[in-house]
Amino acid sequence: MSLLDILASTLGNSPQQGGQPAQSGQAALIAAALEFVNSQPGGIMGLLQRFQQHGAGDIVQSWIGTGENKPISPDTLTNVLGQDNVGALAQKAGVSGDQLSGMLAAVLPHVIDRATPNGEVPPEGQLDLTGVLGSLGGLAGLFGKSEEPKQG
Template sequence: MGLLDIVGGLLGGQAGGNSQNALLSAALEFINNQPGGLNGLIEKFKAGGAGDIIGSWVGTGENQPISADTLQNVLGSDAIGALASKFGVDPAQASGILAQVLPHVVNHATPNGEVPADGQVDTSNVLGTLTQLAGLFGGNKPA
């Protein structure tokens, strides 16, 4: 199952490709809008006791999963609530979606384990990479 399929499934299969790309875009926007961008998000995870989790996303090894509850504790109810209202879903659903999407976004935003110096994620590059990977692993492209 591809990343975009996961996101679609989390939304009850209601989301089409544009909605799924909008969710990925929102995750990227969320990162870039953090004070300090990705660096600020990393610090927030460290302060929330989840530094090892985000460290796995940034590093070159396997990504550790994060639960929706842990993510909500790290990011705060206000941040999750804002994302939920933007997409018309409840906060629990938003944190579940973000818990599935954020590891992939951070992973692809930090090639070779390198965080962009300014902390800002290149949204078009990351979206393109994630969309290509979702197509390959989701079986949407011929072998």
């Protein structure tokens, strides 16, 4: 099972279940975000350096830290990641560059936050797939898919 299949299944939308293209794109976006972070030299720390080089180090540091996550605008995110990287990620996710920037601006803070519990970056700097997947139930709400209401 590929990373995309695992993510789609976690979001309740596996291709075998006839999932909707938009939700498949969301799973692809998260997969692309994970792959992008892990492909940076130094993983999360490499991404942190990239944000610092573009004047947005305080934003990504808030995602790693234990406090409130600072928002990032799609334009700032595109500036940090680079237009070529945004285009490549958009192609993988099957969305336009503008759509990707907006969706990634909403998702990336949560992915980084959940991948760095207690403000601790993993020793090798790589995102832990299992840990992030365990947090995706909460991320699904960002895409309009909410969890079942609790009976009480």
